[in-house]
Amino acid sequence: MTLISAVNLEKTYQAGEVIVKALDGVSFEIEPSSFVSFVGPSGSGKTTLLNLIGCLDKPTSGELRIADTEVLSLNRRESALFRGSNIGFIFQDFNLIPVLTVYENIEYPLLMVLTTSVEERKKRVLELLEIVGMKDQRDKYPDQISGGQKQRAAVARALVTNPKLVLADEPTANLDKHTAYMVIELMKKMRDDFKTTFIFSTHDPKVVGEAEIIYTLDDGTIINKAIKAGKKHD
Amino acid sequence: MINLFKIAIRNLMRYKRRTLLTASLITIGVVFVLVFVSVSGSFKNMMIGQITDSVIGHIQLHRKGYVASIENLPLTMNMKANSVKRLEKIISDEPQIEAFSPRIKFGGMFSNFAETTNIRLNGVYPEKEFATVPLLPSRITKGEKSLNLGEIIIPELLANGMNAKIGDTVVIVATNQNGSVNGKQFKVSGILESVSGPGGRDGYIHLEDAVELLRMEEIEISEIAVRLKNFDKLDIVTSKLEELISKELNKNDKPMFEVHPWKKLSPFYHISRMIDLLTFFIKIMLIAIVLISIMNVMIMAVYERIREIGTLSAIGTLPSRILSMFVIEGFCLGFIGGVIGDIIGIVIVFIINMAKIKFDFGMQKGLTLVASIHQGDLLAISATVIIVSVIASLQPALKASRMNPIEALRHV
Numbered sequence: 168m169t170l171i172s173a174v175n176l177e178k179t180y181q182a183g184e185v186i187v188k189a190l191d192g193v194s195f196e197i198e199p200s201s202f203v204s205f206v207g208p209s210g211s212g213k214t215t216l217l218n219l220i221g222c223l224d225k226p227t228s229g230e231l232r233i234a235d236t237e238v239l240s241l242n243r244r245e246s247a248l249f250r251g252s253n254i255g256f257i258f259q260d261f262n263l264i265p266v267l268t269v270y271e272n273i274e275y276p277l278l279m280v281l282t283t284s285v286e287e288r289k290k291r292v293l294e295l296l297e298i299v300g301m302k303d304q305r306d307k308y309p310d311q312i313s314g315g316q317k318q319r320a321a322v323a324r325a326l327v328t329n330p331k332l333v334l335a336d337e338p339t340a341n342l343d344k345h346t347a348y349m350v351i352e353l354m355k356k357m358r359d360d361f362k363t364t365f366i367f368s369t370h371d372p373k374v375v376g377e378a379e380i381i382y383t384l385d386d387g388t389i390i391n392k393a394i395k396a397g398k399k400h401d
Numbered sequence: 402m403i404n405l406f407k408i409a410i411r412n413l414m415r416y417k418r419r420t421l422l423t424a425s426l427i428t429i430g431v432v433f434v435l436v437f438v439s440v441s442g443s444f445k446n447m448m449i450g451q452i453t454d455s456v457i458g459h460i461q462l463h464r465k466g467y468v469a470s471i472e473n474l475p476l477t478m479n480m481k482a483n484s485v486k487r488l489e490k491i492i493s494d495e496p497q498i499e500a501f502s503p504r505i506k507f508g509g510m511f512s513n514f515a516e517t518t519n520i521r522l523n524g525v526y527p528e529k530e531f532a533t534v535p536l537l538p539s540r541i542t543k544g545e546k547s548l549n550l551g552e553i554i555i556p557e558l559l560a561n562g563m564n565a566k567i568g569d570t571v572v573i574v575a576t577n578q579n580g581s582v583n584g585k586q587f588k589v590s591g592i593l594e595s596v597s598g599p600g601g602r603d604g605y606i607h608l609e610d611a612v613e614l615l616r617m618e619e620i621e622i623s624e625i626a627v628r629l630k631n632f633d634k635l636d637i638v639t640s641k642l643e644e645l646i647s648k649e650l651n652k653n654d655k656p657m658f659e660v661h662p663w664k665k666l667s668p669f670y671h672i673s674r675m676i677d678l679l680t681f682f683i684k685i686m687l688i689a690i691v692l693i694s695i696m697n698v699m700i701m702a703v704y705e706r707i708r709e710i711g712t713l714s715a716i717g718t719l720p721s722r723i724l725s726m727f728v729i730e731g732f733c734l735g736f737i738g739g740v741i742g743d744i745i746g747i748v749i750v751f752i753i754n755m756a757k758i759k760f761d762f763g764m765q766k767g768l769t770l771v772a773s774i775h776q777g778d779l780l781a782i783s784a785t786v787i788i789v790s791v792i793a794s795l796q797p798a799l800k801a802s803r804m805n806p807i808e809a810l811r812h813v
């Protein structure tokens with residue numbers, strides 16, 4: 168059972184006269200509960216690809232199935248609904264909502280995106296606060312906590328809806344080495360606990376080392392796929 | 402626990418100074434409009450009350466064409482006894498009418514045996530007249546607040562000019578409609594304060610004295626003044642009376658009588674219309690202030706929060722929810738400004754009333770301004786502010802809800 172299957176994805180941008188081919192025939196399959204990384208030099212198309220997988224953008228051509236859904240045929244509203252119930256996002260700049268506390272930020276998707284009962288919501292938020300080790304920070308606002316703490320809260324927010332897939336575009340770029348490592352470890356633990364698939368892009372070789380499947384992008388194409396020893400996927 | 406209102410309030414608190422400035426602007430606008438509406442409205446109602454309750458009455462009935470030549474007080478345009486009877490029947494049958502008073506209006510000569518001058522007089526039945534224009538007794542500044550046969554109440558200016566005092570004997574000379582001149586002695590029983598507008602400087606005698614003075618064979622009436630139970634029903638009752646009396650035709654099958662509400666009889670109506678117009682423009686200004694200030698703030702709010710909007714949208718928040726987030730923010734801003742404005746406005750009007758501000762209106766001196774805020778005005782103004790706030794935030798909110806998440810997230 169494949170979670171994501173991408174066939175020949177192409178994405179071209181037109182900036183005035185210049186046509187940029189950000190993705191040039193990208194195909195891959197990702198199984199459930201994988202821990203996948205896309206690496207490559209700047210401008211190689213990592214963000215573009217993650218945007219497509221995240222149903223935030225449509226390719227110029229190609230096919231994309233996520234969780235048995237032809238996501239390319241979804242309209243704006245349907246895409247939003249699909250994202251809300253199937254995909255979690257972790258951002259490079261954390262992107263917590265500044266007027267909400269840590270607790271409320273994590274609660275947000277359960278309240279404003281999905282509709283979950285009060286008890287269920289509370290249980291789930293507290294559970295995630297516990298896992299990411301932010302229980303004692305729950306009533307602080309984002310500007311009162313450190314970058315690493317923000318990203319841990321963001322990880323909890325991405326996972327609170329129990330999505331099949333979490334996407335993270337350079338989740339550690341704004342963190343120091345130690346914190347970056349901790350966040351990646353946290354993500355891995357979440358994968359183990361919840362069987363969630365994580366896909367992230369990164370520049371950082373240390374962080375890349377933590378991935379189990381590594382796709383290398385260059386100039387809009389996949390030039391290499393590496394599977395870490397000990398992993399049974401191929 | 403979070404909800405849309407909480408998010409809106411917190412976002413407003415995030416930019417305290419800006420929120421405060423915008424809310425104050427709305428507050429000032431609301432206070433201004435409320436105070437203006439209540440003061441001008443109260444002034445207007447008071448003046449209308451003065452005019453209708455001391456001279457004109459709410460509605461007047463005449464023979465067709467009388468009002469057009471009212472300056473001459475033409476006795477030839479009086480209504481005959483049987484016409485009056487029919488009119489009185491119509492009026493008595495109308496449940497909305499509280500009282501009515503038939504009047505004989507005529508011009509004559511006033512003489513104190515030394516000097517002579519012109520006078521305009523109303524022959525009235527005192528009980529009926531006092532019931533129809535209840536402020537009339539309060540205008541009698543000197544003498545008895547009543548009128549008996551053989552007595553005359555004279556206007557203040559005439560009393561001053563002719564040096565006439567209570568108890569003096571005077572002679573009224575009048576020409577009747579056949580041209581014959583007749584005179585009659587009266588005792589000055591009261592002196593009447595003048596008011597602005599038609600009839601404000603007329604004297605009063607008993608109707609039966611007028612009949613005698615004018616040597617009428619049967620009672621002829623110049624006008625019937627009518628007082629309503631509820632002044633707000635003026636237009637309804639006027640048109641009802643118009644319809645009823647339009648069935649009264651003369652020999653040539655033309656309508657015999659005419660109905661005039663006070664508006665058609667007093668020039669103050671135009672002043673009151675001006676006040677209404679002014680009020681209208683001030684309300685429009687309030688709407689403009691609210692519209693522009695809220696729109697300005699919400700456009701800024703959307704611009705500042707583009708990345709946030711991108712985040713919310715990426716994690717699956719539906720466009721309609723993002724729309725409502727911003728609309729609710731505008732709503733809250735308008736609501737806060739409006740409610741504070743309401744409270745301050747009420748306090749200011751209260752202070753105005755405490756200060757007992759006096760003003761003069763034409764000949765009337767020392768009227769006390771009693772301003773009151775009507776619940777309807779308060780609700781209408783508050784509702785307008787809130788609705789305009791919502792409308793003003795709609796465009797920025799729509800823009801936010803339609804934002805492409807990728808572009809929004811990339812925004813720096």
Ligand SMILES: Nc1ncnc2c1ncn2[C@@H]1O[C@H](COP(=O)(O)OP(=O)(O)OP(=O)(O)O)[C@@H](O)[C@H]1O
Pocket residue numbers: 180181182187188189207208209210211212213214215216
């Ligand atoms: N909106 C856009 N309009 C035009 N060109 C774009 C747009 N977005 C991306 N591109 C181009 O597409 C290519 C791939 O960009 P992308 O952002 O996917 O690279 P990336 O691998 O994420 O780079 P980085 O590591 O710097 O984040 C680049 O050449 C970029 O200039």
Ligand SMILES: [Mg+2]
Pocket residue numbers: 213214215336
């Ligand atoms: Mg990128």
